[in-house]
Every structure is written in C-alpha cells, then in structure tokens.
Amino acid sequence: MRVLGQIVRHLLLALGGVYMLAPIILMLASAFTPTADILAGRYLAHPTLENFQTVAQQVPLGTYYLNSLIVCLATFALQLLVCVPAAFAMARLRYRGRNITVWLLGLLILIPFQVLAIPIYLIFRQVGLINTLPALILPFVGSAFAIFLLRQFFLALPGSMFDAATLDGAGTLATLIQIVIPASRPALLSLGVFTITSAWNAYFWPSFVLSDSSSATIPFGVVQFINSDAVTAYGPQMAMATLSVLPLLIAFLFAQRQFIRGLALAGQAG
Amino acid sequence: MSAPVHIRAVEKTFEGAKRASTRILNEVTLTAPAGQITTILGESGCGKTTLLRIVAGLESATGGSVHIGERDVTSVHPSRRGVAMVFQNYGLYPAKTVGKNIEFPLKMAGVPIAQRHTRSLAAARLLHIDHVMDRLPAQLSGGQRQRVGIARALARDPEILLMDEPLSNLDAQLRIEMRAELVAMQRRIGSTMLYVTHDQTEAMTMSDRVVVMRGGHIEQQGTPEEVFRVPETTYVAAFLGNMNLAPAPASETGAGAGITLGVRPEHFLPADRVAAEPGDLRIEGRVEFAELLGTDRILHLRAGNTLWRARVDAALPLHEEITMVARAANLHRFDTESGVRVAA
Ligand SMILES: Nc1ncnc2c1ncn2[C@@H]1O[C@H](COP(=O)(O)OP(=O)(O)OP(=O)(O)O)[C@@H](O)[C@H]1O
Numbered sequence: 001m002r003v004l005g006q007i008v009r010h011l012l013l014a015l016g017g018v019y020m021l022a023p024i025i026l027m028l029a030s031a032f033t034p035t036a037d038i039l040a041g042r043y044l045a046h047p048t049l050e051n052f053q054t055v056a057q058q059v060p061l062g063t064y065y066l067n068s069l070i071v072c073l074a075t076f077a078l079q080l081l082v083c084v085p086a087a088f089a090m091a092r093l094r095y096r097g098r099n100i101t102v103w104l105l106g107l108l109i110l111i112p113f114q115v116l117a118i119p120i121y122l123i124f125r126q127v128g129l130i131n132t133l134p135a136l137i138l139p140f141v142g143s144a145f146a147i148f149l150l151r152q153f154f155l156a157l158p159g160s161m162f163d164a165a166t167l168d169g170a171g172t173l174a175t176l177i178q179i180v181i182p183a184s185r186p187a188l189l190s191l192g193v194f195t196i197t198s199a200w201n202a203y204f205w206p207s208f209v210l211s212d213s214s215s216a217t218i219p220f221g222v223v224q225f226i227n228s229d230a231v232t233a234y235g236p237q238m239a240m241a242t243l244s245v246l247p248l249l250i251a252f253l254f255a256q257r258q259f260i261r262g263l264a265l266a267g268q269a270g
Numbered sequence: 271m272s273a274p275v276h277i278r279a280v281e282k283t284f285e286g287a288k289r290a291s292t293r294i295l296n297e298v299t300l301t302a303p304a305g306q307i308t309t310i311l312g313e314s315g316c317g318k319t320t321l322l323r324i325v326a327g328l329e330s331a332t333g334g335s336v337h338i339g340e341r342d343v344t345s346v347h348p349s350r351r352g353v354a355m356v357f358q359n360y361g362l363y364p365a366k367t368v369g370k371n372i373e374f375p376l377k378m379a380g381v382p383i384a385q386r387h388t389r390s391l392a393a394a395r396l397l398h399i400d401h402v403m404d405r406l407p408a409q410l411s412g413g414q415r416q417r418v419g420i421a422r423a424l425a426r427d428p429e430i431l432l433m434d435e436p437l438s439n440l441d442a443q444l445r446i447e448m449r450a451e452l453v454a455m456q457r458r459i460g461s462t463m464l465y466v467t468h469d470q471t472e473a474m475t476m477s478d479r480v481v482v483m484r485g486g487h488i489e490q491q492g493t494p495e496e497v498f499r500v501p502e503t504t505y506v507a508a509f510l511g512n513m514n515l516a517p518a519p520a521s522e523t524g525a526g527a528g529i530t531l532g533v534r535p536e537h538f539l540p541a542d543r544v545a546a547e548p549g550d551l552r553i554e555g556r557v558e559f560a561e562l563l564g565t566d567r568i569l570h571l572r573a574g575n576t577l578w579r580a581r582v583d584a585a586l587p588l589h590e591e592i593t594m595v596a597r598a599a600n601l602h603r604f605d606t607e608s609g610v611r612v613a614a
C-alpha cells in the first residue's frame with residue numbers, strides 16, 4: 001500500500017515536472033532545428049546553429065544586451081540608494097509623522113503598477129523620456145515593496161546592536177554604512193536577484209514607452225522580432241528566445257541559493 | 271581615571287497608547303562610588319534596565335539628573351559621557367570579526383590604526399579571547415561572545431562601565447567563573463561599575479554596594495553586609511536570603527499585633543544544644559518536608575498556621591517533632607502593614 005502511494009506521488013510529481021519543463025525543452029530543441037524540420041515535427045534531426053546566425057544578422061543583439069544590462073544594474077543601484085536609507089529611517093529613526101509614512105508605504109504596496117502606468121507614461125511624455133533608457137529605470141526605483149522588505153529586516157536586527165553603535169560613537173550614517181548594511185547582506189542579495197530578474201524580464205512597461213529598438217531591452221526585442229518576421233520562422237524565433245533567457249540561466253547556475261531566496265520574494269510581491 | 275555616578279531623583283514615564291502613561295521609575299536617587307562595583311538588584315520588570323539606559327543616555331529621563339563626577343551629563347550624547355555598556359544579549363556587530371568589533375569604538379573616536387590594534391589586543395588578552403580575533407560572532411560560544419562584548423566596552427578605557435545582566439545567558443558553571451573574573455577585571459582597570467542583575471548571589475558576591483529596587487523605586491541600599499544583616503523591609507528580607515516571615519506569636523516575644531517576625535533559616539538552632547534565654551523565639555514544629563543540600567538540610571517545620579524553614583546540619587538526627595530556637599539578636603521585626611522594619 002505504502003509503495004503504491006509512493007509510486008503515485010512520484011508519478012504526479014514527474015507529470016508536474018514535464019508540464020513545467022516541456023515548453024523550455026521545446027524551445028531549446030527548436031532553437032537548434034531548422035524551421036522546416038520543426039514544422040515536420042523532426043526535432044534535432046539535423047542539429048544546426050543556423051537559427052542563431054539568422055538572429056545575429058537581423059537583430060541588433062549587442063544593443064539589446066547592453067540596454068538590458070544597463071537597465072538591470074542601474075535599477076538595482078538606484079533601488080539600493082533610495083530604499084536602504086528610506087527603510088532604515090522607517091525602521092530605526094524617530095521623526096514626526098513616522099507612523100503616517102509607514103501607513104502610506106503599506107497603501108502603496110497595495111497599488112499595482114498597472115494602475116500607475118498611464119499617469120507615469122503621461123509624465124514621461126511631457127518631459128521627453130519616451131524611448132530612452134531612464135524611462136525603463138525610473139518607475140522601478142524606490143519601490144514600496146523593497147522598502148517594506150528591508151524595513152522588516154532592519155526591524156528584526158537586535159536593538160542592542162544599535163544601542164552599542166550609539167555608545168560607540170557611530171552617527172546615523174556610520175551606523176547605516178558600517179553596521180547595518182554589512183549585517184543585511186542576505187536581504188540585499190535577495191533584493192538584488194528579485195530586482196534584476198524582474199528588470200531583465202520586464203515587457204509590460206517597455207512596450208508602453210518604447211516604439212523603436214534604440215533603447216530596447218531583450219524581451220522587447222524578442223517580441224519585436226517575432227512580430228516583424230514571418231509568423232512561421234519558428235527556428236530563429238526560438239533561438240532568439242533562448243538567447244534572451246541565457247544570461248539569467250547562467251547566473252542561476254552560479255548562485256542558486258541567492259536566486260531561490262530572491263525569487264521567493266517575487267511570489268510575495270505578487 | 272574613574273569618577274562616581276550620581277543619580278538624582280530620576281523619574282521615567284513611558285507614554286503608552288491612548289495617552290495612558292506608566293511610571294517606570296520613581297524618585298530614584300543613588301550614588302555609585304568611584305572605582306567600585308554597585309549592583310542594582312531587583313525582580314524582572316522593576317526598571318533596572320531602564321535606569322541603566324538613562325545613565326548611558328540611550329533613554330532620556332522624564333525628571334531628575336545624572337552626574338558623572340562633577341559633570342551634569344543629563345543631556346550629553348551617549349558617546350560623550352565616558353560610559354560603555356555590556357548588554358544581556360551581547361549587542362555585537364554580526365558582520366564584523368571579533369577584532370573589528372572591539373576596535374569599532376576606537377575607530378569611531380578617530381584613534382590611529384596602529385594604536386587601535388594594540389589597544390583592542392590588550393582588551394582581548396584581558397578577557398582571554400585574543401585567539402579568536404578573526405572569527406565572526408556567529409562562530410563563538412555564548413561565553414566568548416559576552417567576553418567580546420566586555421572587551422569592546424573596555425577598549426575605550428571608559429570611566430563608567432555599565433553592565434545589564436551580562437551573565438544571564440550563560441550556563442551556571444560559566445556564570446560562577448565569570449563572576450570572579452569580572453570582579454578581578456574591575457579591580458585591575460579601576461572603572462566605576464554599575465551592574466544590573468536579578469540574581470541575589472551575583473549581587474552579594476560581586477558588589478561593594480547593593481541597591482535593591484522594587485517596582486521603580488529603591489527599597490534599600492548599602493553594602494552587601496548591611497543590606498543582608500539589617501533589611502529595611504520585608505521585601506528585602508525575603509528577596510535577599512529568603513528570610514522566614516510570619517505574624518509574631520504575641521505570647522513568645524512580647525511583640526504586639528501587627529508585627530511580622532523575620533528569622534533567617536540558618537539562624538534556627540536545635541533546642542537541645544542551646545540554653546534558652548529570655549526573648550528567644552522557640553518553635554515546636556512537625557517536619558513536613560526536608561531538602562538535603564549536601565552538608566546542610568532545609569527543614570520545613572509546621573507550627574500552628576506557619577511553615578518555617580530552618581537550615582540545619584545534615585548530620586542532625588531527623589525526628590518527626592523538632593524544637594528550634596532563634597536567638598533574640600537574630601530576630602527581625604517589621605510592621606505588618608507597611609513592611610518597614612521596626613526598631614527592636
Ligand atoms: N519603551 C518602553 N515603552 C513602554 N514601556 C516600557 C518600555 N521599556 C520598558 N518598559 C516597561 O518598563 C518596565 C521596566 O522595564 P525594564 O526593562 O527596565 O525592567 P528590568 O528591571 O530591566 O526587567 P528585566 O529583569 O526583565 O530585564 C517594564 O514594565 C516594561 O514593560
């Protein structure tokens with residue numbers, strides 16, 4: 001009976017695994033198969049790199065990668081610059097209206113980005129940010145979720161550590177930089193993974209503010225490429241899709257633990 | 271090198287929710303003499319930590335003042351008071367090595383790097399942790415962590431050393447060792463030490479002066495001998511040394527109604543070994559329970575409505591009925607209503 005239960009359980013899990021992995025395997029297989037073979041269902045019958053060559057000829061890959069890299073790193077750097085001090089203030093400093101700021105923060109978390117997208121778009125159009133890299137970065141800097149997350153982490157740090165720092169003569173800035181930030185490495189790494197993966201994969205917002213490929217990031221490029229070409233050029237399309245996820249896959253292999261922690265946040269962020 | 275701490279009429283009220291405020295400290299006045307160990311002893315929640323934090327400047331007093339030597343430090347920043355503090359749960363910087371933890375106050379004070387190293391190493395040597403200077407706090411035992419906390423406090427040569435139950439997270443054996451070590455260390459560096467504890471043994475063995483607190487006010491202060499020998503209230507008598515307290519049997523001592531009689535368990539003597547004198551307390555009791563403590567035994571004697579504890583030699587033969595005598599000089603009398611000592 002128990003053995004049977006085990007078998008059923010594992011079968012179900014295996015089925016789930018196949019369900020999750022099948023599209024990815026299909027993507028990888030198609031990327032190395034000529035389009036004609038794909039249409040005939042003969043995956044990897046004649047493995048080839050041709051699809052990648054086609055992509056490289058038709059798509060400004062270098063520009064896309066560079067744009068994506070800039071957007072990811074700048075978003076993360078600015079996130080740190082804004083959210084760490086804000087979260088620290090809300091967790092540890094006493095100032096008038098502190099309760100209101102914390103309350104407002106909670107409110108902000110509840111507002112989905114989609115609601116804000118159009119007002120932000122209108123502002124950006126006013127100030128001429130459409131089709132620029134800053135337009136892809138600025139809306140995601142100072143996110144309420146990141147501030148909330150860091151604030152929770154800072155609140156959990158032992159109070160006596162802060163008392164010791166005060167007695168040792170560390171001011172607010174020295175406490176933040178020399179004590180709090182080093183003690184928060186796990187939280188900051190998780191936030192980094194979360195910020196960078198969502199910036200890398202973002203499509204909704206770029207599709208709003210980009211109309212040409214000069215400032216395009218990878219996902220925008222993928223969709224543009226799929227739309228531009230004949231709908232049936234599956235081989236090159238899958239090669240392009242593979243190229244778009246490759247950097248994150250490699251990063252994942254190198255830092256699995258941090259990734260899993262950071263991606264768990266993505267679930268909470270909703 | 272060291273200075274006395276004068277705490278004068280310090281009050282503290284915390285503003286609670288809905289305008290409700292609770293008074294935590296009430297007219298606390300005490301002096302911690304220069305270069306000595308003063309212990310603040312009291313039950314959990316009586317305000318010991320709050321008082322210490324006010325001396326450190328981590329909390330502001332609602333009223334009263336704190337002087338260090340001649341200097342009024344009531345509104346001086348914590349780092350400029352010349353005080354260092356050791357915390358119950360260590361308060362170490364988790365991302366810094368032991369060495370960097372100890373050096374941190376020196377770094378903040380702008381001490382040149384070479385001097386920082388020698389001074390932190392000296393402090394670490396004093397506490398026997400110079401072999402773990404490169405480890406992170408998470409890689410240390412509880413005892414070692416507390417040593418780091420103490421070494422960090424010592425690194426700046428503070429005039430005043432504040433300790434908030436530094437040993438309460440350590441196991442019993444280590445606590446006894448550290449107790450002696452802390453006293454030896456304090457004698458060596460000569461700082462004024464204010465030591466908070468709820469452990470009466472720590473207070474009795476370590477201090478030059480004991481301050482007994484209860485519910486935000488000072489119940490009694492003096493040398494450990496004074497406080498133990500002449501407790502001013504029933505609270506102190508029971509808290510320090512667990513004195514027997516019972517309504518005085520009017521027939522025995524001539525004491526009137528409303529008097530509580532106090533006898534320390536160790537002051538009871540078997541009646542057949544002493545000649546009774548006038549004024550002595552005589553208890554004829556039935557042994558309800560006996561606890562063996564090694565060389566001594568605690569007898570729980572039922573006499574009328576009162577259960578007395580008597581500490582006797584373990585070799586004393588146990589009978590069901592035992593008569594005990596306490597010398598007149600060893601009897602304490604308190605007003606039952608107020609709990610305050612009445613002169614004999
Ligand atoms: N920030 C605060 N706000 C409100 N009340 C507080 C605050 N800090 C302490 N108290 C209250 O003050 C009282 C005394 O606290 P304190 O920490 O000084 O006690 P303690 O004698 O150190 O106790 P323990 O032995 O448990 O450490 C407690 O009743 C506590 O609830």
Ligand SMILES: [Mg+2]
Pocket residue numbers: 318319320434
């Ligand atoms: Mg306390």
